[in-house]
Structure formats: structure tokens, C-alpha cells
Amino acid sequence: MENNNIFAKTHLVTPQEPPAITTDNLQVYYGDNHAMHDASLSFPEHQITALIGASGSGKSTYLRSLNRMNDDLATVKGKIMYHGIDINASDVNVYEIRRHIGMVFQLPNPFAKSIRENLTFALKAYGIKKKSELDERVETSLKEAALWDEVKDNLNRSALSLSGGQAQRLCIARSLAIKQDVLLLDEPASALDPISTAKIEATLLKLVKKYTIIIVTHNMQQASRISKYTAFFHLGHVLEFDTTSHIFQEPQVPVTRDYVLGNFG
Numbered sequence: 512m513e514n515n516n517i518f519a520k521t522h523l524v525t526p527q528e529p530p531a532i533t534t535d536n537l538q539v540y541y542g543d544n545h546a547m548h549d550a551s552l553s554f555p556e557h558q559i560t561a562l563i564g565a566s567g568s569g570k571s572t573y574l575r576s577l578n579r580m581n582d583d584l585a586t587v588k589g590k591i592m593y594h595g596i597d598i599n600a601s602d603v604n605v606y607e608i609r610r611h612i613g614m615v616f617q618l619p620n621p622f623a624k625s626i627r628e629n630l631t632f633a634l635k636a637y638g639i640k641k642k643s644e645l646d647e648r649v650e651t652s653l654k655e656a657a658l659w660d661e662v663k664d665n666l667n668r669s670a671l672s673l674s675g676g677q678a679q680r681l682c683i684a685r686s687l688a689i690k691q692d693v694l695l696l697d698e699p700a701s702a703l704d705p706i707s708t709a710k711i712e713a714t715l716l717k718l719v720k721k722y723t724i725i726i727v728t729h730n731m732q733q734a735s736r737i738s739k740y741t742a743f744f745h746l747g748h749v750l751e752f753d754t755t756s757h758i759f760q761e762p763q764v765p766v767t768r769d770y771v772l773g774n775f776g
């Protein structure tokens with residue numbers, strides 16, 4: 512009956528650093544499918560945390576809940592605390608949440624607009640109209656996302672003409688332009704070549720000085736290279752959360768050990 516005991520052994524540390532976001536007993540249901548069980552985690556400010564685990568273990572489900580992207584798809588129970596506010600409460604404005612907590616998806620999704628408009632679209636919706644401020648936000652966000660040098664000569668060209676890696680950095684820049692402070696990234700480099708992947712990783716390592724980053728990845732080397740903390744998901748449960756070095760060098764839970772050694776998944 513080993514299967515019944517898999518979820519009994521967990522190892523979940525609470526990082527010393529102050530949290531940017533925490534979840535308390537987060538549960539997600541797609542109809543009758545209880546896809547996420549009791550996820551209680553704390554994501555430290557200005558650190559990269561990786562979410563790892565086999566396909567279907569609940570990583571994206573959990574990540575999407577953090578900025579209420581599951582609202583129309585699932586029932587999400589439990590608390591999601593962000594600066595002392597439970598952002599999972601029904602009376603919280605989800606657009607306001609997404610002003611602070613942004614999402615970058617696996618496949619880059621630039622709008623069919625110019626590079627500049629991709630960055631100014633949300634700013635204008637938030638009431639920023641002054642050209643000098645818009646220009647400043649465009650330049651700063653593109654520089655922070657390490658894209659400025661490649662696009663500065665023609666910001667009016669279509670964002671659809673960018674390469675996959677450039678388009679993904681533009682999507683990161685979109686978050687930076689509106690000064691979101693938590694970036695949720697769902698396998699942002701899995702569709703990219705190794706050079707584009709390296710650029711994204713280098714960008715994230717710079718951004719973490721100012722932003723809190725939570726990244727889903729199937730790439731163990733990537734998690735090791737860039738994250739300070741790692742959470743291991745298994746069949747809708749978080750079984751282990753610790754520093755990335757502990758997770759990869761001395762995992763405490765047998766299922767984590769099997770996963771990081773490549774014995775399944």
C-alpha cells in the first residue's frame with residue numbers, strides 16, 4: 512500500500528527572507544478533480560523560486576492561481592497573501608492584482624501591434640498618457656529585459672516580427688513596464704533554443720534584484736542554475752520545499768529523490 516503513504520512524508524521549509532507572497536492551504540478543484548491539495552508555501556522577496564515536478568503534478572494550476580487566472584476555470588480555496596492582503600478573497604479586484612503580479616507563458620504571446628504599443632497598451636489603460644513617461648517606461652523595461660539594443664532602432668515594427676526569444680523578452684518587458692513586482696513564469700524558455708534560453712536566464716538573474724520570480728520548469732539544470740528555492744510537486748501535492756541546493760543534493764522525500772535523479776517523469 513505504498514501509494515497511500517506517498518503524501519504522508521513531506522519536507523517544507525519556510526525561508527528566512529520576508530515573503531512577497533504566501534499561500535495557506537491552497538486547494539484547486541476542476542469540477543470533481545481535486546488538482547491541488549493543501550499547498551502552503553512562502554515565496555521570498557527578490558529571489559527566484561522554481562516549481563518542478565512531472566507533467567500533471569499541478570505546477571501550472573498552482574502558478575495560475577497566484578494571480579487569479581484560474582477564476583473562470585476552477586474553484587480555488589485557501590489564502591493567497593500578498594502584502595498582508597488575501598488576494599484570493601472574492602471582493603479583491605483581479606485587475607488590480609494583475610497590476611502587481613504578472614504572468615509570462617510558455618509560448619510568447621505578443622500582441623499584433625508594434626513593439627512600442629505592446630509596452631504602452633496597458634500603461635495607457637492605467638491612465639498614463641504623457642509621452643515622455645511612456646517613452647521612459649518603454650526604454651527602461653526593454654533595457655531591463657535585455658532587448659533594447661536589439662530593437663531600439665525601430666520600435667514601430669510589428670512585435671510579430673521578433674524571434675521567439677526576443678518575443679519572450681518583450682513579454683517580460685510588458686510586465687516590467689507596468690512595474691509588476693512578482694513575475695510568474697510558466698516554462699518561459701521551453702520553446703526556445705539554448706542561446707535564447709541562456710539570455711532569458713541571464714535576464715531573470717538580473718531582474719531578481721528588483722522582482723520576485725516564481726518559475727515553472729521541467730529543466731532541472733535551469734532550476735539549479737537560477738533558483739534559490741525549489742518546490743517539488745507530485746500528483747497535486749507539494750511534497751518538498753527547500754533551497755534548490757538541498758532539493759538537488761540532499762532531498763528529504765524519497766519521491767523527490769527519484770524525480771531529481773530522473774527515475775520518473
Ligand SMILES: Nc1ncnc2c1ncn2[C@@H]1O[C@H](COP(=O)(O)OP(=O)(O)OP(=O)(O)O)[C@@H](O)[C@H]1O
Nearest residue numbers: 541544546564565566567568569570571572573584
Ligand atoms: N483547464 C483545466 N481544466 C480541467 N482540468 C485541468 C485544467 N488544467 C489542468 N487540469 C488538470 O489539473 C491537473 C494538473 O495539471 P497542471 O497543468 O497544473 O499540471 P502541470 O504540473 O503544470 O503539468 P505540465 O508540466 O504538463 O504543464 C491535471 O490533472 C490536469 O488534467
